[in-house]
Amino acid sequence: MFQYVIKRLVFTIPVLIGISLLLFFMLRMLPGDPAQVLAGQMATPEEVENIRRQLGLDRPIHVQYAVFFSRLVQFDLGRSARTQNPVTREIWARLPNTVLLAVVAITLACLFGIPAGIVSAVRPYTWMDYLVTSAALFGISMPVFWLGLMLVVVFSILLQWLPAGGTGSWKHVILPSVTLASFVIAFIARMTRSTMMEVLSQDYTTTARSKGLKEEVVIVKHALKNALIPIITVVGLQFGLLLGGAVLTETVFAWPGLGRLIVDSILARDYPMIQGAILVFGLLYIFVNLVTDLLYACVDPRIRYD
Amino acid sequence: MKEQDKPLLTIEGLHTCFHTLDGIVNAVDGVDMVVYRGETLGLVGESGCGKSVTALSVLRLLACPPAEIQGAIHFQGVDLLGLDREGIRRIRGNAISMIFQEPMTSLNPVLTIGEQIAESVRLHQNLSGKEAWRWAETMLEMVQIPGPKQRAKDYPHKLSGGMRQRAMIAMALSCNPQLIFADEPTTALDVTIQAQILNLMQDLKQEFHTSIVLITHDLGVIAEMASRVIVMYAGQVVEEAPVRELFKNPRHPYTQGLLGSVPVIGKKAKMGRRLQEIPGVVPGPLETPGGCRFHPRCPKVADLCRREAPLETVLGEHRRVRCWLAA
Numbered sequence: 001m002f003q004y005v006i007k008r009l010v011f012t013i014p015v016l017i018g019i020s021l022l023l024f025f026m027l028r029m030l031p032g033d034p035a036q037v038l039a040g041q042m043a044t045p046e047e048v049e050n051i052r053r054q055l056g057l058d059r060p061i062h063v064q065y066a067v068f069f070s071r072l073v074q075f076d077l078g079r080s081a082r083t084q085n086p087v088t089r090e091i092w093a094r095l096p097n098t099v100l101l102a103v104v105a106i107t108l109a110c111l112f113g114i115p116a117g118i119v120s121a122v123r124p125y126t127w128m129d130y131l132v133t134s135a136a137l138f139g140i141s142m143p144v145f146w147l148g149l150m151l152v153v154v155f156s157i158l159l160q161w162l163p164a165g166g167t168g169s170w171k172h173v174i175l176p177s178v179t180l181a182s183f184v185i186a187f188i189a190r191m192t193r194s195t196m197m198e199v200l201s202q203d204y205t206t207t208a209r210s211k212g213l214k215e216e217v218v219i220v221k222h223a224l225k226n227a228l229i230p231i232i233t234v235v236g237l238q239f240g241l242l243l244g245g246a247v248l249t250e251t252v253f254a255w256p257g258l259g260r261l262i263v264d265s266i267l268a269r270d271y272p273m274i275q276g277a278i279l280v281f282g283l284l285y286i287f288v289n290l291v292t293d294l295l296y297a298c299v300d301p302r303i304r305y306d
Numbered sequence: 307m308k309e310q311d312k313p314l315l316t317i318e319g320l321h322t323c324f325h326t327l328d329g330i331v332n333a334v335d336g337v338d339m340v341v342y343r344g345e346t347l348g349l350v351g352e353s354g355c356g357k358s359v360t361a362l363s364v365l366r367l368l369a370c371p372p373a374e375i376q377g378a379i380h381f382q383g384v385d386l387l388g389l390d391r392e393g394i395r396r397i398r399g400n401a402i403s404m405i406f407q408e409p410m411t412s413l414n415p416v417l418t419i420g421e422q423i424a425e426s427v428r429l430h431q432n433l434s435g436k437e438a439w440r441w442a443e444t445m446l447e448m449v450q451i452p453g454p455k456q457r458a459k460d461y462p463h464k465l466s467g468g469m470r471q472r473a474m475i476a477m478a479l480s481c482n483p484q485l486i487f488a489d490e491p492t493t494a495l496d497v498t499i500q501a502q503i504l505n506l507m508q509d510l511k512q513e514f515h516t517s518i519v520l521i522t523h524d525l526g527v528i529a530e531m532a533s534r535v536i537v538m539y540a541g542q543v544v545e546e547a548p549v550r551e552l553f554k555n556p557r558h559p560y561t562q563g564l565l566g567s568v569p570v571i572g573k574k575a576k577m578g579r580r581l582q583e584i585p586g587v588v589p590g591p592l593e594t595p596g597g598c599r600f601h602p603r604c605p606k607v608a609d610l611c612r613r614e615a616p617l618e619t620v621l622g623e624h625r626r627v628r629c630w631l632a633a
Contacts, residue, residue, distance in 0.1 A: 203411040209367055210406075211426040211477070212398035215391075221425075225416045300416055301461040 004305035005294070012286045019282045020072060020275070024065050027271055034081055034269035055081055055271075068275070077276035082268045087276035090261065095280070097167060098257040101249075102242035104177040109184035110235060116185070117192020121200060122219055132189060139186025148179040148252035165254035176253040180246050184238045191234045195227040202226070228299045236292030240285040314485055314517050315341040315364070315402075320377035322356075322363045331591040333359040335541035337377075341485065346511065346518045348532030348549065350525065350564070354588045356541040357521045361487040365402060366394050381485070400430040403478040407490035409470035413462040419446070420458030423477045430481045445476035449506060468499035475507065482514055489521045504530060525568050529553060534624055537561050540589055540599040543618070545627045557627040559604045560584070598630065606631060 035052035077087035120132035156164035245259025265273035322334040406412040423442035446454035492500040566582035
């Protein structure tokens with residue numbers, strides 16, 4: 001197990017190098033000139049050329065990558081072209097906000113999504129099931145920005161219970177995390193429902209019932225434990241995505257997270273910033289996947305890593 | 307009356323139907339049977355004739371709806387169909403337990419063998435966690451699993467098919483039930499393991515004084531194990547007889563067909579006869595033929611069989627047949 005974890009951690013190195021390569025060259029294939037963007041519309045060609053030289057963009061592309069990579073192995077992601085601040089500092093400033101939002105959202109999603117899915121699988125085709133499945137359909141199909149705006153209208157403007165945006169207190173976290181969680185709740189509920197229905201029709205569920213176990217024991221101990229693998233997969237993937245930042249939600253609630261940072265940097269062709277942010281995102285994603293894989297082994301004795 | 311003669315389980319007029327999108331499926335259609343203490347009753351028939359549904363109906367293990375169970379099932383005088391959910395739960399695994407066909411899929415893959423045996427003991431016998439675990443180890447030893455202490459901690463995927471079926475039997479016997487429904491307990495196993503499992507069941511039955519309802523389509527197993535046999539076809543009982551009677555003098559053409567389709571080594575040379583088969587297949591539950599349900603496949607079919615369904619003819623004690631030829 002320990003060896004497996006080490007092996008996986010070592011494996012992240014080539015993956016990260018792969019990401020950095022792809023990222024670096026794909027960014028430079030984007031139309032638009034960072035120097036031009038930075039200099040503004042009114043700049044003279046000399047000014048633009050000056051900025052280009054400052055950014056090191058006048059050198060051949062493989063030299064640029066070599067510089068980028070040699071800094072990367074020293075954990076130096078360079079300076080933002082837009083703000084001149086070190087990229088690491090900018091990311092560090094945003095990352096806690098993103099992680100907070102992601103953790104709260106995924107916790108809400110598990111807390112509501114899994115029980116909702118179980119209820120609707122245990123009582124299929126009853127009003128409870130219809131309630132859950134239609135709520136889930138709503139959650140899946142609502143555009144995030146619309147739902148966010150509606151929540152702002154109701155809870156910030158009409159009821160004036162919660163702030164409409166920004167950060168600062170736990171109250172600021174509620175609306176954006178609920179907005180983010182709604183999709184994930186719906187997704188997890190649907191997944192839980194279908195997996196539980198399948199597990200409940202398995203032979204071993206009948207065996208468990210034939211032993212005279214209470215229905216709650218059959219559902220939680222015998223069925224849910226078997227249904228957890230796909231649920232963990234979905235939770236892991238969704239959590240990974242949330243860590244990448246949620247551009248729309250962050251925009252609606254003026255939440256200073258990674259998502260908006262990445263989008264703003266892309267619009268400004270801020271190469272160092274984009275590269276840094278995406279690499280951090282990649283690293284987090286790999287880590288979440290590793291944890292997910294390790295959780296499988298905790299749940300299912302048939303899965304062994306050795 | 308001797309203890310032996312008292313019925314343990316009586317089933318009268320059992321109808322189990324399923325409400326499906328295609329219509330109502332009558333899986334079990336008017337089945338009567340009695341199980342006595344300490345006996346092994348064989349329940350025989352082709353796939354889809356309602357054997358398993360009968361067993362599942364007794365323990366009410368079918369989801370209702372879509373299933374609907376009617377009739378009367380009495381176990382030691384208790385009306386099983388009249389019990390509430392809690393009542394039937396106390397019977398399951400305790401007084402009546404089940405052994406299922408597929409040891410590969412009937413055990414929970416994420417719980418240890420020991421836990422799966424111990425949990426019902428904890429529940430029904432009020433044993434502590436430790437006592438229940440020790441009992442689980444004892445049961446595993448009883449079903450002749452080598453290294454029971456180690457095996458109790460193993461998960462089902464580490465056990466072979468035969469081992470798993472032994473564990474399943476240990477689970478079914480763990481609360482010392484009076485009745486076990488064994489639903490094709492050896493079908494999924496290879497022949498040498500089959501014999502071992504059957505011997506084991508035979509021995510344990512003696513030791514625990516348990517009645518067994520053995521559901522199978524294998525007449526060899528019946529000849530070895532059962533004292534009395536009930537033959538089912540398309541949801542109905544077509545013949546009942548003590549086991550020797552049935553093999554010596556089968557009265558229903560279906561039973562005759564079943565017996566004729568058993569290969570006997572050396573028989574062809576002696577009798578100059580090929581292995582027989584019953585033409586056709588069991589009718590689907592939605593296309594039950596009118597008249598006698600067996601008539602489209604019956605070699606002795608007469609006009610009357612096509613028009614009218616035969617009633618049961620009682621030929622003696624535990625000897626009945628549903629056929630116009632016997633009427």
